Amino acid sequence: MADSTPYRPVDRVGGRQLAAMLPDPAGTRPAYRHLAQAISALILDGRIALHVKLPAERELATALNTSRPTITAVYNLLRESGYAHSRQGSGTWTALPEGRTPKGLARALTLPNTAIDLARAAPGLPESTLTDALARIAPQLAEHAHTPGYHPYGLPELRTAIAERFTQRGLATVPEQILVTSGAQQALTLVLGLVCRPGDRVMVENPSYPNALEAIRRARLRPVAVPVTDSGWDIEIIESTLRQMVPRLAYLIPDFHNPTGLLMPDQERARVLRAAQRSGAWLVIDETLGELALDVPAPPPFASRAAPGGAGQVITIGSMSKTHWGGLRIGWLRAPSQLVTELAGQRIANDLGGSVVDQLLAVALLPRAAELLPHRLEQMRERRAALAAALSERIPTWTWRLPPGGLSLWVDLGEPIASALAEAAPDYGVRIEGGAYFSTDPGIFEQRLRIPYTLPPDTLREAVHRMATALADGLPPSSAAGRPRWVA
Numbered sequence: 001m002a003d004s005t006p007y008r009p010v011d012r013v014g015g016r017q018l019a020a021m022l023p024d025p026a027g028t029r030p031a032y033r034h035l036a037q038a039i040s041a042l043i044l045d046g047r048i049a050l051h052v053k054l055p056a057e058r059e060l061a062t063a064l065n066t067s068r069p070t071i072t073a074v075y076n077l078l079r080e081s082g083y084a085h086s087r088q089g090s091g092t093w094t095a096l097p098e099g100r101t102p103k104g105l106a107r108a109l110t111l112p113n114t115a116i117d118l119a120r121a122a123p124g125l126p127e128s129t130l131t132d133a134l135a136r137i138a139p140q141l142a143e144h145a146h147t148p149g150y151h152p153y154g155l156p157e158l159r160t161a162i163a164e165r166f167t168q169r170g171l172a173t174v175p176e177q178i179l180v181t182s183g184a185q186q187a188l189t190l191v192l193g194l195v196c197r198p199g200d201r202v203m204v205e206n207p208s209y210p211n212a213l214e215a216i217r218r219a220r221l222r223p224v225a226v227p228v229t230d231s232g233w234d235i236e237i238i239e240s241t242l243r244q245m246v247p248r249l250a251y252l253i254p255d256f257h258n259p260t261g262l263l264m265p266d267q268e269r270a271r272v273l274r275a276a277q278r279s280g281a282w283l284v285i286d287e288t289l290g291e292l293a294l295d296v297p298a299p300p301p302f303a304s305r306a307a308p309g310g311a312g313q314v315i316t317i318g319s320m321s322k323t324h325w326g327g328l329r330i331g332w333l334r335a336p337s338q339l340v341t342e343l344a345g346q347r348i349a350n351d352l353g354g355s356v357v358d359q360l361l362a363v364a365l366l367p368r369a370a371e372l373l374p375h376r377l378e379q380m381r382e383r384r385a386a387l388a389a390a391l392s393e394r395i396p397t398w399t400w401r402l403p404p405g406g407l408s409l410w411v412d413l414g415e416p417i418a419s420a421l422a423e424a425a426p427d428y429g430v431r432i433e434g435g436a437y438f439s440t441d442p443g444i445f446e447q448r449l450r451i452p453y454t455l456p457p458d459t460l461r462e463a464v465h466r467m468a469t470a471l472a473d474g475l476p477p478s479s480a481a482g483r484p485r486w487v488a
Contacts (some may be wrong), residue, residue, distance in 0.1 A: 262402020
């Protein structure tokens with residue numbers, strides 16, 4: 001994955017650079033407060049260093065296409081709240097309120113061995129499955145040991161296996177359309193780096209996968225959010241956003257959406273494809289969770305719904321992290337073959353290619369999906385039921401809709417306490433992340449928690465017990481912005 005070079009400490013941040021890191025203020029009221037909150041969040045997250053000179057008011061107003069009085073109000077609010085200070089004749093500089101710690105300087109997260117990790121929605125791989133696969137690949141690995149071992153496109157046999165899986169699911173695919181990556185996250189990062197330029201607009205769902213949102217921010221792109229509610233996607237908003245905002249790219253999770261677990265209906269997929277084709281936007285479809293269908297049939301590939309000629313704008317990314325094991329670090333993207341070639345060239349500057357061992361393991365495991373996946377799905381159904389029952393018993397005021405697939409519940413707490421609970425939970429032996437972390441905007445989804453059901457039932461019941469105890473003891477005011485964050 002790309003490093004954080006764009007965010008190393010500098011003496012000054014330019015207007016266009018800062019604008020690319022901020023959400024679009026259009027339609028927000030009051031806009032100045034919305035922008036001030038976003039800039040303070042960038043400072044707390046370490047994406048803007050301390051003691052850095054902010055752009056002049058006129059410069060930032062021009063970059064954001066807003067009025068200078070709005071930016072004046074933004075800077076006034078930042079100064080009042082302690083996130084900036086001004087020097088006569090020198091400009092405005094970033095600062096930190098007393099008692100706050102930026103994430104980049106925060107202590108590493110240390111939890112007791114008894115802590116239950118609910119921040120990562122990723123199941124483990126049975127030991128017997130892994131050891132059996134390792135034994136199977138030993139002869140092939142010995143053969144590869146006599147080669148240089150660099151495969152920027154991925155092992156040919158793995159590209160073939162992935163292409164065959166797409167074809168079996170209803171989307172004819174050849175190996176030349178496949179690039180093997182180090183997880184779906186690298187696939188997305190490579191696409192953003194090749195297709196987009198700093199300042200480009202990218203349409204994203206709100207809420208969405210936090211690591212994808214962070215990749216978009218680190219590429220200095222401007223996220224344009226479209227809502228995903230308990231009822232699903234508002235396709236009219238998606239259509240109008242693609243038509244009016246003309247984003248360079250749209251990143252969507254239509255299959256058991258992370259974090260809501262929703263599944264986009266077939267007719268809505270067709271409308272999204274038509275709207276993207278009219279606007280010329282690339283569609284990046286994350287199908288990492290697509291095979292984790294618990295109550296409905298697994299959907300066919302999104303691109304298979306495209307009209308003739310329309311699938312060329314669709315880049316599909318996926319991985320084995322959710323269906324098998326995140327430790328494999330095997331992901332992929334499917335795209336037009338010419339784009340795959342260009343992405344492979346970009347990938348060489350990144351890591352030269354993935355681990356041969358991991359890729360051989362993937363070759364051994366993928367053909368066994370029909371054997372391994374049904375057990376995994378039944379296990380997830382059992383764990384989902386255990387989590388739902390424990391929540392109903394211990395914290396009956398919380399509500400949720402049981403998702404038809406995926407790995408987590410998107411729980412409504414009934415009040416904006418998610419960050420406070422996430423901050424207090426480690427003291428009770430639980431690690432979890434509040435709903436705001438899945439948002440494109442600061443302060444949104446404070447009443448939500450994503451709670452994975454990837455752990456054994458007894459562990460999930462204990463986690464709910466510990467969270468209920470934290471609630472009963474009372475939650476302190478949240479200062480969670482200083483906590484290190486990492487979800488999966």
